[in-house]
Amino acid sequence: MSAATKPASTDAAQMMSGAEVVLRALKDQGVEVIFGYPGGAVLPIYDALFQQNAIRHILVRHEQAAVHAAEGYARSTGKVGVVLVTSGPGATNAVTGLVDALMDSIPVVCLTGQVPTHLIGNDAFQEADTTGITRPATKHNYLVKKPGDLARVMHEAFYVAKSGRPGPVVIDLPKDILINKAPYTDAPDTPHRSYRPRTEPDGEQIRKAVRLLKAAKRPIVYAGGGVINSGPEASRLLREFVRMTGFPCTNTLMGLGAYPAGDPLFLGMLGMHGTYEANLAMHGCDVMLNIGARFDDRVTGRLNAFSPGSKKIHADIDPSSINKNVPVDVPIVGDAGRVLAALIEAWKAEEAPQDKHVLTSWWRQIDEWRAKDCLRYRQEGRIIKPQHAVKRLFEITQELKRETFITTEVGQHQMWAAQYFGFHQPNRWMTSGGLGTMGYGLPAAMGVQIAHPDALVIDIAGEASILMNIQEMGTLAQYRLPVKVFILNNEYMGMVRQWQELLHGGRYSESYSAALPDFVKLAESFHAVGMRAEHADDLDRVIREMIAIDKPVIADICVAKDENCFPMIPSGAAHNEMILGPDQEGGVAGVTDEGKVLV
Amino acid sequence: MSEAGNAQRAATIAVLVENEAGVLARVIGLFSGRGYNIDSLTVAPVDDTGRISRITVVTSGTEMVIEQIKAQLDRLVPVHKVSDLTMEGPHLTRELALIKVVGAGDSRVEALRLADAFRARVVDATTESFVFEMTGAADKIDAFCALMRPLGLAEVSRTGAVAIARGPRGLN
Ligand SMILES: Cc1cc2nc3c(=O)[nH]c(=O)nc-3n(C[C@H](O)[C@H](O)[C@H](O)COP(=O)(O)OP(=O)(O)OC[C@H]3O[C@@H](n4cnc5c(N)ncnc54)[C@H](O)[C@@H]3O)c2cc1C
Ligand SMILES: Cc1ncc(C[n+]2csc(CCOP(=O)(O)OP(=O)(O)O)c2C)c(N)n1
Ligand SMILES: [Mg+2]
Numbered sequence: 169m170s171a172a173t174k175p176a177s178t179d180a181a182q183m184m185s186g187a188e189v190v191l192r193a194l195k196d197q198g199v200e201v202i203f204g205y206p207g208g209a210v211l212p213i214y215d216a217l218f219q220q221n222a223i224r225h226i227l228v229r230h231e232q233a234a235v236h237a238a239e240g241y242a243r244s245t246g247k248v249g250v251v252l253v254t255s256g257p258g259a260t261n262a263v264t265g266l267v268d269a270l271m272d273s274i275p276v277v278c279l280t281g282q283v284p285t286h287l288i289g290n291d292a293f294q295e296a297d298t299t300g301i302t303r304p305a306t307k308h309n310y311l312v313k314k315p316g317d318l319a320r321v322m323h324e325a326f327y328v329a330k331s332g333r334p335g336p337v338v339i340d341l342p343k344d345i346l347i348n349k350a351p352y353t354d355a356p357d358t359p360h361r362s363y364r365p366r367t368e369p370d371g372e373q374i375r376k377a378v379r380l381l382k383a384a385k386r387p388i389v390y391a392g393g394g395v396i397n398s399g400p401e402a403s404r405l406l407r408e409f410v411r412m413t414g415f416p417c418t419n420t421l422m423g424l425g426a427y428p429a430g431d432p433l434f435l436g437m438l439g440m441h442g443t444y445e446a447n448l449a450m451h452g453c454d455v456m457l458n459i460g461a462r463f464d465d466r467v468t469g470r471l472n473a474f475s476p477g478s479k480k481i482h483a484d485i486d487p488s489s490i491n492k493n494v495p496v497d498v499p500i501v502g503d504a505g506r507v508l509a510a511l512i513e514a515w516k517a518e519e520a521p522q523d524k525h526v527l528t529s530w531w532r533q534i535d536e537w538r539a540k541d542c543l544r545y546r547q548e549g550r551i552i553k554p555q556h557a558v559k560r561l562f563e564i565t566q567e568l569k570r571e572t573f574i575t576t577e578v579g580q581h582q583m584w585a586a587q588y589f590g591f592h593q594p595n596r597w598m599t600s601g602g603l604g605t606m607g608y609g610l611p612a613a614m615g616v617q618i619a620h621p622d623a624l625v626i627d628i629a630g631e632a633s634i635l636m637n638i639q640e641m642g643t644l645a646q647y648r649l650p651v652k653v654f655i656l657n658n659e660y661m662g663m664v665r666q667w668q669e670l671l672h673g674g675r676y677s678e679s680y681s682a683a684l685p686d687f688v689k690l691a692e693s694f695h696a697v698g699m700r701a702e703h704a705d706d707l708d709r710v711i712r713e714m715i716a717i718d719k720p721v722i723a724d725i726c727v728a729k730d731e732n733c734f735p736m737i738p739s740g741a742a743h744n745e746m747i748l749g750p751d752q753e754g755g756v757a758g759v760t761d762e763g764k765v766l767v
Numbered sequence: 768m769s770e771a772g773n774a775q776r777a778a779t780i781a782v783l784v785e786n787e788a789g790v791l792a793r794v795i796g797l798f799s800g801r802g803y804n805i806d807s808l809t810v811a812p813v814d815d816t817g818r819i820s821r822i823t824v825v826t827s828g829t830e831m832v833i834e835q836i837k838a839q840l841d842r843l844v845p846v847h848k849v850s851d852l853t854m855e856g857p858h859l860t861r862e863l864a865l866i867k868v869v870g871a872g873d874s875r876v877e878a879l880r881l882a883d884a885f886r887a888r889v890v891d892a893t894t895e896s897f898v899f900e901m902t903g904a905a906d907k908i909d910a911f912c913a914l915m916r917p918l919g920l921a922e923v924s925r926t927g928a929v930a931i932a933r934g935p936r937g938l939n
Contacts, residue, residue, distance in 0.1 A: 299789060304800050308844040311788065328844055362785050363844045488838035491831055495772070 181351035186318055187212040189350045190279065190341070193322035195222045196355065199250050201241070201618055202226070203234040207254025208294060209281025212346035226618060226647060229639035231258050233611035235265020235336075236637070239274045240615030243598045244573055246399055248329050249615065251278040256294030259301070259340075264605060266305040266336045271602025272422060273397055275334035277325050278306075284344040285313055298340045307335030312342065315350035323355035332365025333486040334397055365485060369502030369510050377457070377481045377498050378514040384455035385526040386533075387415045390438065390467075393422030393601070394460015394484060395504045396594045402505035403427070403594040406459065409508050412515065414527055416534055418446040420461050421586055422601045429590030435534070436543075439467040440737050441583040444542035444748065445534055447735075450475050451743040452533070458482040460504040463493040464602070465739075465766070473742030483507040542735050542748055543587055550703040554581065554656045554727040557707060558588040558628065561654060564711050570624040572596065573616045577609040577633030580662035580733045585628040587733075607636025610653060614640055617649040624652070624715060631657040631724075632681050641694035644720040652714050653722045655687060658729045666732045670747075671759060691722035700724040739766035777806070778833045779852045779860060779930045781938060782822040785845035786812050793843050794822060803828060803836050807862075807905075807927030819847065821938075823929050850938050852930050860930040864908045865890070866899045870919030878918045885911045896921070 184192070190213055194202065201224045206214045217225050228234040231253045238249025249269075253262050259280040269276045280302075283292040299311045308328050310321045318341075325337040381387060389410055395402045403426045410417045410433050417427045418438040427434050436443035438450055450456065456478045461467070463482075468474040474494060482490050483500040490499045500507055547556040558581075565572045574589055575598040576582040582599055591597050598616060600608035609627040617625040627634075634655055644651050664679040691698030697717050701710040707725070714723045734749040740763020784790045791810055798805050806825040813821040826836060833851070841849045852858040866887070868878045871894075882889065882899050885907070891898035901908055905928060912923055932938070 300792070303789065303793060303796055309789075313788075332842075362847045365842075486838075486842060488835060488842055490838075491834055495831065 181319075181353050183349045183351055185212065185216065186315060186341070186346040186348055186350045187216040189318050189352045190322060190346070191216050191220060191223060192352050193319055194250065197323065197326045198247070199223060202250040202252050203228055203237040203241075203615065204252030205231050205234060205254065205258060207258050207281060209255035209283060209343050210252060210258075210279070210341070210346070212343065213252060213279070213281075213341075225252070226614075227643065228611065228614075229642050230637060231261035232265050232607065233614070233637050233640045233643070235262050235269065235276060235278065236605075236608050236611035237615035237618070238276050238278075239265065239269050239272070239608075240575060240598050240612030241619045242274050242276060242615075243396075243612075244595050244616040245619045246595065248275040248277055248326055251276060253278065253280055254294070255281040255283060255298070256296045259296055259298040263301060263305050264603075266302055266338065268600055268603045268605045268608060269336040270305060270307060272600065273334050273393060274336070275329040276336040277329050278336060278338045280338055280340050281346075282311070282340045282342040285342045286344070288342065298338065302338045305336070306338050307333075309338040309340065311340040312345050315345060315348055318345060318350045319353045320356070324360070327355075327360060328363060331363070332367075333489075366501050367485065367503040367506055369483065369500050369507045371510070373498060373500045374507070374510045374514050375518075377500060378511060378518050379520070380455050380479055380481060380498065381413065381457060381511075381515070382518055382520045382522055385523070386449075386452060386454040386530045387413070387457070387527075388449050388453040388455075389415050389417040389457045389459065390420070390450065390461055391417060391423050391426050391459045392420040392461025395423055395426040397460065397485075398504040400594055402460075402503075402508060405505055405508035405512065409512050409515075412512065413522070414524070415457075416449055416531070418442070418450065420464070420467055420601075421599060423461060424586060424597045425591035425594040428592040430592070437586050439464075440469070441587065441733055441735065442467075444540050444735055444746065445537040447737065447743040447746055448537045449534055453478045456480045458484075458496075459507065460484060462489045465493070468494060469737045469745075470740050470742045470763070475743070540748065547704065550705070552701060552704050552707055552725060552727045554584050554658065554731055555588055556704070557654075557656055557701075557725050557727060558584045560707055561626070561628075561711055562589045564708065564715065565624065568715065570715070571620070571622070572624045572626065573598070573613075573620060575599065575609040575613040575616060575625070575627045577627070577629045577636075578604045578606045578663075579630040579633055580658070580666065580731070581628055581630045581656040583733045584656070589628070606630075606633035610634060610637050610640045610651070613651045613653075614643055614649055617651050618647070625650075626652045626654050629653055629655045630662060631655050631659065631684055631687075632661045635685075638690070641691070641696060641720065641722075645695040649720060650718050651720050653720075654714070655722065655724050656727050657684075657687070657724050658727050658731065659684065660729060662731070663733070665730075669732065670736075670738065671764060687722050687724040691720075694720075696720035696722060698722050698724070700726065702726050739763045772831065773829055775827055775829060776833065777825065777827045777853065778836075779858070779928060780824045780826065780837065780840070781850045781852055781930060782824065782840055783813075783847040783938060784820050784822060784843075785847065786818050786820040787845055790820070790845050791822070793845070794824070794840065797839055797843070798824075798826070798836075801835075801839065803832065809927040809929050823927070825928050848938055852932060855932065856936070857933040858930050859933060860904055860928045861902055862905050862908055862926055862928050864901045864912075864923060864925045866901060866912060866915060866920070867896060867922040868899065868915050868919045869896045869921040871895055874918040878915060881911070881914050881918075887911060
């Protein structure tokens with residue numbers, strides 16, 4: 169790479185206000201929309217926004233929602249999501265969103281206002297140590313103290329947010345920096361001084377991996393969010409690799425959509441609420457190929473009992489994900505798409521034949537596990553089963569052939585959405601996996617709808633979670649975003665209630681959703697449409713009406729109050745100690761005192 | 768997990784970083800946030816432009832934890848290079864200490880005699896005190912301080928370890 173071809177000459181730099189530099193950099197980075205909320209420290213940026221048309225600003229109702237909206241936008245498009253908030257409370261309100269994006273590897277650039285440089289450290293009005301507070305909440309952060317650094321930092325922030333393992337980046341902008349003149353320079357075409365993540369895998373490691381995979385008797389492909397992060401091509405290559413090898417494939421919660429649901433080689437999601445067949449195949453495999461997943465505790469269960477007999481290959485763009493929780497035999501550092509392309513090529517080049525015969529007997533074993541039909545439920549009588557509500561929602565959207573995006577809040581409804589809604593493509597499923605942030609789904613859906621105005625965007629919600637960012641109904645109304653909020657209303661913090669039932673002797677401490685609002689009237693007061701399904705016979709009609717209406721809708725689906733989410737591997741238990749359901753003999757196996765201390 | 772997997776070891780890690788605001792806080796925050804040990808940490812600019820600083824961290828943990836520490840350091844945006852001197856061949860470790868000993872009579876004479884044996888230099892003296900300057904490996908300084916304790920050890924100030932590989936091999 170020749171550094172000298174296009175020097176970023178400061179001589180030729182245009183001078184403009186700092187706020188104009190910020191907007192110009194956003195435009196040059198290809199940003200079309202930002203999510204924000206004004207305040208004193210960022211007024212210069214709002215003033216500059218007022219005087220231009222290139223960038224659209226979406227006014228949210230709470231800064232946390234701005235970040236989740238940017239996450240939804242980013243996850244559904246593959247672009248960087250952008251946020252603009254004021255100093256002090258604006259920045260602190262954004263922190264939950266930033267940590268959410270950090271945990272789920274979502275590229276976000278968040279601009280925060282700051283008091284002028286000469287007041288920093290004086291406890292000035294609405295001053296907070298934003299870079300201090302957000303240091304562990306971001307992939308990286310900046311405080312711009314000199315006008316000459318502004319343009320460089322803006323461009324660098326985008327590079328950092330989207331390169332390697334993506335994540336949130338904060339730029340803290342003192343008000344004097346926004347008002348005073350600053351030079352604008354283009355993004356440099358020289359490599360970053362210190363941050364250059366590796367994307368191309370090592371050839372020898374790939375060959376080692378292929379040798380193991382070719383000789384595997386009981387292989388499994390465990391693919392995660394990194395495949396989605398890598399872009400749609402990686403999902404295509406995953407499909408190609410799995411079909412070429414005939415291996416079974418499972419996805420993490422964050423990886424759903426990387427491999428098409430419904431495909432015979434797909435075992436469904438694995439982990440705490442994953443399928444019986446996926447978890448037992450992970451437990452019993454002899455060679456595991458992990459692509460872009462991080463051996464999260466929701467996935468591994470008790471570590472010393474995790475897939476005890478297997479050789480493990482782990483491909484990840486972030487070397488710190490490798491050998492973090494689980495020691496692996498063949499580490500591969502690289503981008504998921506590049507790794508898959510290399511594996512496919514090396515598989516074809518490797519002469520050793522694959523033993524199709526042993527693979528068939530592995531599949532026979534898997535099919536036996538599958539025959540348990542672990543996601544079976546019984547919809548009987550008039551009370552709507554939550555599983556059935558999601559299943560019908562999925563089937564009806566399939567029938568209508570609308571391009572559909574699903575977001576969720578956090579709880580049982582999130583897990584039922586993961587289990588019963590099938591994703592055939594990447595970037596259609598937005599959920600808060602790592603942090604598990606209640607209140608994520610509605611603002612994330614808003615961001616998705618902004619990016620895909622004609623698509624059907626549904627937030628599968630719980631009645632407790634939805635109240636955590638309910639104010640965003642106002643944003644939906646203002647921008648006429650026809651997001652559908654599909655509440656599985658069980659009148660409980662169901663996931664909490666479930667743990668209390670199974671692990672705390674049925675003492676339902678503070679987990680009842682008392683004094684709920686009337687969601688139909690609540691929708692109406694926010695200029696949306698409200699509807700309710702009280703009985704099983706209402707369900708299809710409500711779903712169809714909800715989808716047909718070209719406005720924001722809250723559909724309050726009254727579901728069974730005491731339903732538990734199964735299968736379940738209790739914390740601290742092993743994959744082969746999963747609870748299949750209420751009908752299982754022998755009570756709750758696998759729950760130990762050691763497990764109880766885990767979350 | 769095997770016995771070897773749980774064995775603890777010490778590691779002296781050298782980190783070259785961009786000398787920018789907050790970089791030390793990032794490194795320290797990483798250790799505290801993830802529960803790693805810091806036995807000592809030193810930092811100073813090391814290049815002629817003052818843009819690059821070198822951090823030396825002495826830490827300990829299982830092999831897996833030390834590998835994690837290195838990977839976590841390496842993914843910080845302003846980090847140029849991470850090197851595990853303990854694993855990468857022979858290296859030198861030095862620490863500087865200033866040691867104040869207060870006393871009179873025989874103990875004062877004995878302190879001076881031991882300082883000489885340890886090659887500690889007197890950098891300040893009054894009729895009732897000495898300040899010794901000493902450079903060496905941490906255990907040598909520990910040993911000297913232990914000897915001074917009964918002789919009137921009053922105060923110790925230590926830099927923490929700095930380290931470098933032996934031979935022509937460089938970090939960058
Ligand atoms: C109530 C609740 C229950 C849950 N239950 C389950 C469950 O049953 N099953 C389950 O799976 N999860 C569950 N989760 C989610 C879980 O907490 C984790 O978020 C999830 O398992 C992590 O998914 P992942 O391993 O795919 O990693 P991600 O968090 O998506 O991380 C991606 C990994 O890929 C790497 N990467 C990023 N970009 C690339 C690239 N371009 N190329 C290669 N690698 C890349 C990253 O470095 C990282 O290691 C649950 C969450 C909640 C809130
Ligand atoms: C911000 C936040 N606070 C608390 C929790 C802990 N928590 C996880 S699930 C849950 C209950 C969610 O209830 P609801 O939204 O009704 O969903 P359900 O489980 O009933 O489907 C709670 C409190 C959380 N994940 N996020
Ligand atoms: Mg609920």
